[in-house]
Each structure stands twice: as C-alpha cells, then as structure tokens.
Amino acid sequence: MKRLIVILAFFCFFSLSATSQNLNQVSIRLSSTQFELNFKRKLKQQKVWAEAFIGLGNQDINSRYDDFLTGIRIGIPLFSNAKNAFHIAASAGIYFPNNEYYSAASPVYGLMGGYTRYMGKAQRHSLLIHLGYQYGERSYIQEYQAGDISAAATGTFKLSPIHFSIGYGFNF
Numbered sequence: 374m375k376r377l378i379v380i381l382a383f384f385c386f387f388s389l390s391a392t393s394q395n396l397n398q399v400s401i402r403l404s405s406t407q408f409e410l411n412f413k414r415k416l417k418q419q420k421v422w423a424e425a426f427i428g429l430g431n432q433d434i435n436s437r438y439d440d441f442l443t444g445i446r447i448g449i450p451l452f453s454n455a456k457n458a459f460h461i462a463a464s465a466g467i468y469f470p471n472n473e474y475y476s477a478a479s480p481v482y483g484l485m486g487g488y489t490r491y492m493g494k495a496q497r498h499s500l501l502i503h504l505g506y507q508y509g510e511r512s513y514i515q516e517y518q519a520g521d522i523s524a525a526a527t528g529t530f531k532l533s534p535i536h537f538s539i540g541y542g543f544n545f
Contacts (some may be wrong), residue, residue: 400501402540406432406533407442407495423447426466432532433470441469444481455496458489468509470530473514477530483507485536491544499542507536 398413409428416423423445430440444466452459464483470476485505492498509532517524 391422398499398542398544400499400540400542402428402501402503402538404536404538405538407437407440407538409538411540411542413542416495421447421449422460422483424462425481430468430470432468433530434474435472439471441471442481443467446485448487456491458491460487460489461485462487462505464505464507468532470482473543475515475528475530477513479509479530479532480506481509481532483536489542497544498536499544501538501540501542503536503540505532505536507532 390531396415398411399410400409400413402409402411402494407428408428409426411424411426413424415421424441425445427441427443429438430442431438433440444464446462446464448460448462450458450460455466462485462486464480464481468479468481470479483505483542485507487501487503489502489504490500492500513528513530515526515528518528
C-alpha cells in the first residue's frame with residue numbers, strides 16, 4: 374500500500390509540473406535604440422500574458438546606452454503551434470534620459486507584434502523577434518546661466534517611433 378501511495382504521489386507531482394511548464398520566460402532583447410531584460414508570465418487563462426521589463430536606451434543627445442527605461446506589456450497570441458507563436462501586445466512605460474542638459478522623464482505607449490520560435494525538445498529556449506510602434510514625447514525647459522544672466526529654452530524629447538528588436542528567451 375505504501376508503494377502505491379508513493380507511485381501515485383510521484384505521478385501527481387509530475388502531472389502538476391507538466392501543467393505549469395513554460396508559464397514563465399526570462400528574455401534579453403536588443404535593438405538599435407535599447408537593451409531590455411524581460412520577465413514574462415502567462416496569466417491564469419494561459420491565453421493572456423503579462424511582461425515587465427527594465428533596460429537601457431540611447432535615444433537622447435549623447436547617443437550612449439545610459440538612459441533608463443521600465444514598463445509593462447500585456448499580450449495575446451494570434452496564432453501558435455508547437456514550435457512557432459505570433460502575438461500582439463500593448464505596452465506602457467517610462468523612459469528616463471540621462472544627460473547633463475535636461476531632465477525629461479517621458480511616458481511611453483506602444484503596440485507591437487512579435488514572433489517566437491521555440492527550440493529544443495522541452496522548448497526551453499526561444500528566438501524572439503518584435504516589431505512595433507511606440508510613442509513617447511516630453512517637453513522640457515533647458516536653463517543656461519552665465520554670471521548674473523540666465524536664459525531658458527524649451528525643447529522636446531521624442532523617442533524613435535519604430536521599434537525592432539531581436540532576443541533570446543529562456544522558458545521555465
């Protein structure tokens with residue numbers, strides 16, 4: 374009887390882990406304007422997923438990867454099979470340019486489509502390709518001061534609207 378309970382517990386444990394297989398993904402994405410680290414989680418319905426991301430960008434005047442960005446995405450699959458998946462996602466985040474001339478933390482909104490290619494027998498690895506539109510714009514005031522004279526100029530910080538990235542994902 375003890376042997377039967379151990380065997381049943383063993384199979385129950387593996388069946389529980391099979392239903393939670395590939396619910397999470399950690400990924401790295403690179404584009405010409407930003408580098409992202411993402412954590413993606415399938416929600417309860419397993420059709421809708423949510424993703425949080427942080428990263429570095431280079432869209433301000435110094436063109437170095439020293440800007441900070443963070444946000445969330447929510448997406449749904451359009452088509453998927455065992456090895457391929459196409460999805461669409463909406464995103465919202467904040468972009469913080471880092472330079473000595475101005476400070477213009479900008480809200481960013483976007484819509485993107487993506488392709489995921491699952492690799493390996495257990496489909497633990499993924500190739501990620503994303504293309505989308507993002508909108509981020511913020512007006513700022515830049516102040517100049519020389520001695521007793523000060524002047525202010527108004528400018529606009531804009532993000533590049535087209536976003537294309539390629540990445541790697543690990544599913545668990």
